Amino acid sequence: xxxxxxxxxxxxxxxxxxxxxxxxxxxxxxxxxxxxxxxxxxxxxxxxxxxxxxxxxxxxxxxxxxxxxxxxxxxxxxxxxxxxxxxxxxxxxxxxxxxxxxxxxxxxxxxxxxxxxxxxx
Amino acid sequence: xxxxxxxxxxxxxxxxxxxxxxxxxxxxxxxxxxxxxxxxxxxxxxxxxxxxxxxxxxxxxxxxxxxxxxxxxxxxxxxxxxxxxxxxxxxxxxxxxxxxxxxxxxxxx
Numbered sequence: 001x002x003x004x005x006x007x008x009x010x011x012x013x014x015x016x017x018x019x020x021x022x023x024x025x026x027x028x029x030x031x032x033x034x035x036x037x038x039x040x041x042x043x044x045x046x047x048x049x050x051x052x053x054x055x056x057x058x059x060x061x062x063x064x065x066x067x068x069x070x071x072x073x074x075x076x077x078x079x080x081x082x083x084x085x086x087x088x089x090x091x092x093x094x095x096x097x098x099x100x101x102x103x104x105x106x107x108x109x110x111x112x113x114x115x116x117x118x119x120x121x
Numbered sequence: 122x123x124x125x126x127x128x129x130x131x132x133x134x135x136x137x138x139x140x141x142x143x144x145x146x147x148x149x150x151x152x153x154x155x156x157x158x159x160x161x162x163x164x165x166x167x168x169x170x171x172x173x174x175x176x177x178x179x180x181x182x183x184x185x186x187x188x189x190x191x192x193x194x195x196x197x198x199x200x201x202x203x204x205x206x207x208x209x210x211x212x213x214x215x216x217x218x219x220x221x222x223x224x225x226x227x228x229x230x
Contacts, residue, residue: 043209043222044164093163109154109166110218 003027004096006113013084013120020080021116023094029074030096034110035067038091050077084120092116123148125212127221135229140197142224144210151213153186153193158223159206167195167208202228 003026013019023033031052036044048069049057056069066088068080077096081088095110127144134140144153152171156164168177170186170193177184181204183196193212197204205228210221 041225043220046218046220095164109169110164111166112163115163 004094004111004113006094006116008116009114010117011119013118015085015120016083018080018082019084019118020078021092021094021118023077023079023096023113025075025096025098025111028096028098030077030098031074033071033077033094033096035069035077035079036093036095038093038115040091044093047079050079052077081118084118086120089118089120092118123214123217123219125210125219125221127210127224129224130222131225131227133227133229134200136202137199140200140204140226141194142208142210143192143194144212144221145192146212146214146219147191148214149190151190151216153190154211154213154218155184155193155195156209156211157206158209162206164209197226200226200228204228 005024005026007022011019033050035047037047038044046059047062047067050069050071052071052074058064066082068082071077093112093115095112097110125144125146132140152169154169155167157167158164168184170184173190174188175186181198185194193210195208204226207223207225209223211218
């Protein structure tokens, strides 16, 4: 159980274009999903917390207008990298925690999607 | 700000040797979680420690949480090629998950 699907697995795009990444919880509902970015040989950096039905909460230094997050349903969050540039090339990973655990087990672990490797040329 | 320091950054071992990674937090943690990330893959949850002084084992892996709930370690006995990957600790503090930098386990050829 607790499977998170992320699509696409990899994408190559030209500089200036936009890329949308989807994160779906397949067998559970997730009020909150998290978007991370990981540079090669580095740890995960939390970019933003995606909240179903409301605005995402962005970490300091993350541009809201560049990384658009939409959490329209309890099973889907999307991250759109707008006007991508080569420096945006990275590994983007989403994670989710089942809503049913949100109150009872607030410390429960995260379930990660497979990640999306974005290369901007 | 709150930090979780994880060392070493890399550890090269011969197959069959032991491996240990350590995490140290600047603040007291509610819990600490350990994840493994294979090359090219995504983090996979291994275990969560909650109680002060807690020790948990998963086959050849031993996880410890310090008495002050500020440090933790993961020890792998007799490493195998399947153990290759990066091991991350993540400490929960004020409902925020703070990630260590990870320790990459490399098996010498």
